[in-house]
Amino acid sequence: MNNPELRDRLLELEIVTPELAARYNEKKKAIFERRLTPTLRVMWVLATIMGAGFFVLFSYAAILTLQDPGFPRIGTILFSVGALFGLGWAILGISFVKKGTASLELWNNATLKQMQTMHPAVAGMTWVFCVLLMVACQMMANDMPDTARGNQMILGGMVAMLMFAIPTMIMGHDTKSEIFMREKFLEIELQLAELRKLAAINDNNNKENTPDD
Amino acid sequence: MRCVLYSEHIGGASLTTHETQIRSELLLLKHRAGDEKALPQLVSIWERPLFYYIRRLVNSEEDAWDVLQEVWCRAVPKIRDLRDPGAFSTWLYTIARNTALNHLRDTIHFRELSETEADFAASQTVAAPLFPAFTAEELHLGLAKLKLPHREALTLFFLEDFSHAEIAAITSVPVGTVKSRLYNAKIALRAILEKEL
Numbered sequence: 001m002n003n004p005e006l007r008d009r010l011l012e013l014e015i016v017t018p019e020l021a022a023r024y025n026e027k028k029k030a031i032f033e034r035r036l037t038p039t040l041r042v043m044w045v046l047a048t049i050m051g052a053g054f055f056v057l058f059s060y061a062a063i064l065t066l067q068d069p070g071f072p073r074i075g076t077i078l079f080s081v082g083a084l085f086g087l088g089w090a091i092l093g094i095s096f097v098k099k100g101t102a103s104l105e106l107w108n109n110a111t112l113k114q115m116q117t118m119h120p121a122v123a124g125m126t127w128v129f130c131v132l133l134m135v136a137c138q139m140m141a142n143d144m145p146d147t148a149r150g151n152q153m154i155l156g157g158m159v160a161m162l163m164f165a166i167p168t169m170i171m172g173h174d175t176k177s178e179i180f181m182r183e184k185f186l187e188i189e190l191q192l193a194e195l196r197k198l199a200a201i202n203d204n205n206n207k208e209n210t211p212d213d
Numbered sequence: 214m215r216c217v218l219y220s221e222h223i224g225g226a227s228l229t230t231h232e233t234q235i236r237s238e239l240l241l242l243k244h245r246a247g248d249e250k251a252l253p254q255l256v257s258i259w260e261r262p263l264f265y266y267i268r269r270l271v272n273s274e275e276d277a278w279d280v281l282q283e284v285w286c287r288a289v290p291k292i293r294d295l296r297d298p299g300a301f302s303t304w305l306y307t308i309a310r311n312t313a314l315n316h317l318r319d320t321i322h323f324r325e326l327s328e329t330e331a332d333f334a335a336s337q338t339v340a341a342p343l344f345p346a347f348t349a350e351e352l353h354l355g356l357a358k359l360k361l362p363h364r365e366a367l368t369l370f371f372l373e374d375f376s377h378a379e380i381a382a383i384t385s386v387p388v389g390t391v392k393s394r395l396y397n398a399k400i401a402l403r404a405i406l407e408k409e410l
Contacts, residue, residue: 009349024278
């Protein structure tokens with residue numbers, strides 16, 4: 001095995017021109033941006049159109065139901081939430097297509113700790129949004145003239161959601177746990193390697209300081 | 214043009230090969246888990262040794278920077294899909310070599326690197342010379358005077374302590390050729406250094 005210090009010493013001896021290195025660093029920044037591929041660009045354009053469509057559709061429905069005194073208020077609120085949801089997607093889509101990258105400043109500037117908080121928060125918000133939507137639909141169905149049919153539809157929807165959403169969530173959680181375990185293991189291994197290095201340095205120092213017999 | 218030492222310009226703490234491997238694997242996992250800061254950190258760990266290696270292959274510093282940039286352009290989109298994180302360094306050096314070869318195509322250096330060498334057999338029993346007497350500065354200068362295939366093999370050996378099989382995988386030559394190149398490279402380097410010092 002080589003002396004580990006040799007690698008570091010060799011790297012330190014490499015002479016570079018600051019202007020060329022600065023030019024490289026500038027170009028390197030562009031590599032880290034997640035540039036949209038043609039397929040992704042088309043997908044985001046479609047998502048933008050879909051979001052804008054939802055916004056128009058739900059806004060129109062919310063305005064119409066607002067004018068109908070017999071329509072349950074919860075329904076109008078749901079349509080408004082749907083309109084906001086569509087608007088959010090449309091804004092996000094326009095921003096991504098315009099920039100040509102699918103990255104958000106919020107994510108890019110987050111620290112690792114913030115990321116660890118944000119990921120479960122986003123997953124939780126999506127889950128709560130789905131549950132709220134289902135509960136609101138249930139309440140709306142109760143206010144409808146044909147509640148039995150409405151309930152059947154809601155029940156069917158919930159079963160479908162449980163069938164697809166829960167296994168997906170469990171699988172995602174499993175993968176995350178596996179990565180987390182491996183990450184912790186590697187962190188311990190890294191600490192051990194650093195300790196070994198320190199111990200070797202101490203040993204060398206002790207040998208140098210010990211007077212010869 | 215003013216030149217400075219790489220470490221003065223780029224900075225960053227030095228890591229031993231083993232630590233670098235573990236840290237890389239850790240950052241790869243974080244990158245896969247969606248940590249956006251992991252990838253730039255991974256790049257900053259590897260750009261110094263890769264630059265050193267590429268600089269030993271291409272003619273000018275400007276070319277080396279261009280090749281290094283091209284290496285990241287090729288590697289970054291594929292990093293997430295890498296099957297074996299433990300083989301990251303070998304994979305990265307292979308990309309670096311192929312990119313440098315594309316850059317060198319139609320030059321004499323390219324033909325030199327593509328040449329095969331007689332397999333290591335005859336001198337197998339003779340111990341390869343070690344370099345305890347030489348400093349890193351002397352080895353650095355001596356490397357520049359070696360034939361390109363020897364320089365390449367020895368650079369990979371000095372930098373990452375790669376095994377013969379790993380160097381063979383990176384350089385796309387049989388293991389026997391790698392052994393032969395390393396042996397001859399050490400003999401040649403020792404001769405150069407002893408002659409000059």
